[in-house]
Amino acid sequence: MRISSRRLGVYAIALVFAIAMNFTVPRLMPGTPVDAMIAQLGSRATPAAIEAIKARFGAVDAPIASQFVDYLKGLATLDLGVSVKYYPQTVVEVLSRSTLWTAFLVVTAILFSLLVGVTLGAVAAWRRGGRFDTIVSPLSVVMISVPPVIVALTTLFVFGVSLRWFPVGYAYDPSLDPGVNFGFVGSVFFHAIMPVLTLSPYLIGEFQTTMRSSMISVLGEDYVTMGRAKGLKSSTVMFGYGARNAMLPVLTNLALMLGAVFGGSIVTEIVFNYPGLGLTLFTASVARDYPVIQGQLLLMTLATLGANLLVDIIYGLIDPRLREAPE
Secondary structure, three states, rough: OOOOHHHHHHHHHHHHHHHHHHHHHHOOOOOOOOHHHHHHHHOOOHHHHHHHHHHOOOOOOOHHHHHHHHHHHHHHHOOOOOOOOOOOOOHHHHHHHHHHHHHHHHHHHHHHHHHHHHHHHHHHHHOOOOOHHHHHHHHHHHHHHHOHHHHHHHHHHHHHHOOOOOOOOOOOOOOOOOOOOHHHHHHHHHHHHHHHHHHHHHHHHHHHHHHHHHHHHHOOHHHHHHHHHHHOOOHHHHHHHHHHHHHHHHHHHHHHHHHHHHHHHHHHHHHHHOOOHHHHHHHHHOOOOHHHHHHHHHHHHHHHHHHHHHHHHHHHOOEEEEEEOOO
């Protein structure tokens, strides 16, 4: 599958803009990592200690252009600086621990929501105007409208605190040793149930609504009529002929929703004390850990751009017309 040069150019411009903003914004914020470290030292902040901190965090009085060049060199070598909160750990070390948990949570929620939302949307369109459609479609609108923080707090209180069906925090049982074994993997999935259920309602509602609208337009096509005329099973016509071709707008909507998904994961991880990028960002913000904040915002931007590029590739694989289109 080829991606047009114009499309790649859009991604390149977005990447350059993200890098520039990531460099500029922290320098416009009040205070610096050095100020935070000195404040933590208090009376122990001797002149020698202050100079050592400045040297460690690269607090130099260099021209802005020189600082930007050093910043680009750091990006090229994955040197994003040192964390204030977790000193002397580097930003890369801090973010590496969190990225896998957030990726697992987001990917699991998206796959689960795609399966449920697309199925509900296809069936609702197939039975348009029926009892199933009149229940599911308005419910999807409600699911889209409820903020993630409300869903998270409600899920936590009902299933975690009141019923005590699921653990209320962390990614796995702390008494277990991490490893590829049934006990640890099972604990990871068990602890992820409530965070995934928190992220899923919005996604399911969006996927169901988009799929239903797309499916209704597809059901009037000649190839669907031909499938019915051949006497094929309703499920074969519904999913093999209709849903497959109606998936394209769903994938487009997924690309547009990725920012909201990451935003919802931040709230979810904070509420459930899940050790992903959201909780790391919250902890770094409280501690004024600007290097971690800067590194994480750049990482989430790159993840969003990469996910959009992946959706473009999948879109082209599903729709042969895009593979044949001239660049």
